[in-house]
Amino acid sequence: MTGLAARFFGSAVVYAVLGMTLGLVMGITKDHAQMPTHAHLLVIGWVSFALFGLFYHQFPLAAEGWLARAHFWLAQVSFAALIVGLFLIFGGQSGADPIAAVSSIGLLVSMILFGAIAWPIVMGQR
Numbered sequence: 001m002t003g004l005a006a007r008f009f010g011s012a013v014v015y016a017v018l019g020m021t022l023g024l025v026m027g028i029t030k031d032h033a034q035m036p037t038h039a040h041l042l043v044i045g046w047v048s049f050a051l052f053g054l055f056y057h058q059f060p061l062a063a064e065g066w067l068a069r070a071h072f073w074l075a076q077v078s079f080a081a082l083i084v085g086l087f088l089i090f091g092g093q094s095g096a097d098p099i100a101a102v103s104s105i106g107l108l109v110s111m112i113l114f115g116a117i118a119w120p121i122v123m124g125q126r
């Protein structure tokens, strides 16, 4: 695995470790307030980003060009901001709502970019 594929997969492993650590802290302290932060760290950060890594590994041509780089950076920046926003919100700071709102839109746009990259491939046109 190299390039964008490796960077997506590598970041996913980091998010898995962070998410599981948060889950463990939740379990030990019996305070589950951060459950949505934990859930999204793992299902987006670990599962979805690992899938992106495997996809770009399987279809290396898809990882070339500005569209894939835009997907990578928009996904990473939006995801990091979403996790910070969720952590603050479920830590009781509702003032962080706009962070979660803007980052959610960024993450959605990054998924649409991925759709534009993946669609021709899954439809057998590339």
Ligand code: HEM
Pocket: 019, 020, 021, 023, 024, 025, 026, 027, 032, 035, 038, 039, 042, 043, 046, 047
């Ligand atoms: C060290 C490993 C893990 C620990 C200690 C852990 C711990 C927890 C805890 C304490 C909760 C809260 C349960 C509740 O309040 O009902 C939870 C919820 C959740 N966890 Fe984990 N977890 C771990 C790994 C994972 C992994 C690997 C994933 C996904 C790939 C995951 C996904 C979720 C989801 C989606 C929820 C929310 C479930 C719901 O909506 O009811 N967790 N976890």
Ligand code: HEM
Pocket: 035, 036, 037, 039, 040, 043, 044, 047, 048, 103, 104, 105, 107, 108
């Ligand atoms: C823009 C991206 C996303 C936003 C804004 C978002 C937002 C939300 C919200 C508001 C909830 C309810 C939380 C609560 O009841 O306290 C939720 C729950 C959940 N979401 Fe997402 N979500 C996003 C992406 C995803 C993705 C991509 C997945 C799966 C790959 C996912 C899996 C889940 C799961 C398993 C739950 C239930 C666990 C929980 O209650 O924390 N979400 N999400």
